Amino acid sequence: MKNPSTLFKRIFKSGSLNFFRNKTVSISSVAILTTTLIIIGIFFFFRGIFDYTLTQVKDKVDIKVYLKLDASDEDISALKQKIMRLPEVKSVELATAIDSLNDFKEKHSNDAITMQALDELSTNPFGAVLTIVAQDTAGYESIAQTLDSGTQFLGESSSIIDKINYYELKSSIDKLNNIVNWINTIGYWITLIFIIMSSLIIFNTIRLSIFIYKDEISVMRLVGASNMYIRGPFLVESTIYACVSSVLTMILFLPITFYIAKKTSIFLNGLNIYNYYLNNFFSLFGLLLMVSLILSTISSILATRKYLKI
Amino acid sequence: MLYFENVRKEYPGGFVVLDDINLTIDRGELVSVVGHSGAGKTTLIKMILAEEKPSVGKISFHSSQIQKLRGDDLVEFRRKIGVVFQDYRLLANRTVYENIAFAMEAAGKTEEEIQKDVPHVLDLVDLGNKISHFPSQLSGGEKQRVAIARALVNRPEIIIADEPTGNLDPVNTYDIIQILKKINDLGTTVVLTTHNKGVIDHLKKRVITMENGKIIKDEKIGKYSI
16 A cells, blocks of 8 residues: 555544444444443442552551650650651651540540549649551551660650550451451452453454454455455454443443442442542543453454464 | 466375366466366365465466465465455445445555546446445345456456356356456456356357366367366
């Protein structure tokens, strides 16, 4: 072909004609691709729900460092600064001795005996408390060990530490870490299985749609069409399948997520699936389009290659 | 222009379909190849089209060996040959115009050439009024005429017609043979395989008779005699 733009125009026109004229093949291919993409989309939402729930659980885990009653404000501030410098630490919140006392009073406001006992004390029995949140649950052990190492990291500041509650929480944190690791491992395997299954379904769909043209491909060869001229329209057609299926899947998710959001927002601890869909619209669409385009293009190339060997 | 030299085709298991084929077809000839089913006619045609390669010997088109053609050379060679099949093999989802235009597009012809030549070649096969029809809307004879128009449109040096009248009634058979004869009269070489005695006897042209993969008779003006 002398002019590449003419070649491209003809290939594009031919692929579009195949798509619109072969309605049965096009509709069934798009339907199968859409179903596969819906499954991938559902998996995307499950990952979202899982990540959200995990974040919620992780946010509830922290280490409390109880400080001695005689710790001065300067020492507490210095200790807080040192802890903040640890790479595993996400945040450190300080509750002063007065905050701790008020917190206690609020929690026990209905307990008259405890409140009476507290009133009889002339001084505040509570010390300040530092609440440490780690970047990741796996970081708590390392933070606790550093705090436990005494003067090695903290220097003089270590002397004001009265108690660290990590070891009381250790078994719960370990359990949580195990669950997170387990779910991640399972998640990767499920993702892999999904990718393989989707690939096989998409590959076979495209292969079948091209199989129907097997005889036509042989005629195209015999009238002197080049491999590119034969293969091009099939690539265009499978690209149209991928685009239409991705758009259709996104449209279908709109009412589905809207309906599910109504039913599940309480169950999902405040996560609104519909908002999640809207907030992640472009990343989900991009994922579906990328998966369908890559798989359908590879499938087209492999399927036509078989029939081009004359 | 087309030469078979000591050609033999043997499939795995020792099944010989062509043996000791020596044949020359000159420019402008109309050659009929006849023989029973399994005589080797279709294999002979497939070798001309480079769909099959000989186990032994060589097949040449002018000075180039067909079995050695690859890639662009093979594509270019196929554009010099027009093919007509018994089962028409039209592109089902394209109109009559688009079927013929496809062969021209594949050969890299411009839109102007396509718009000028397609109606002209359709007039030649008397289908000018069915230009927008799909193959499913045509009779067998009309489909075969579209196939001939498609084979003809790139002005090939040879037209290969493999049992072109096999699915047609006598009236359409006569029409198709007349068209092929007309094409030959205009200077194009035609190689025709057929089982139809009437066609062969009517043509009064060269007849090659095959049996069990061998040429048993090659007559300048032959008759159907098997």
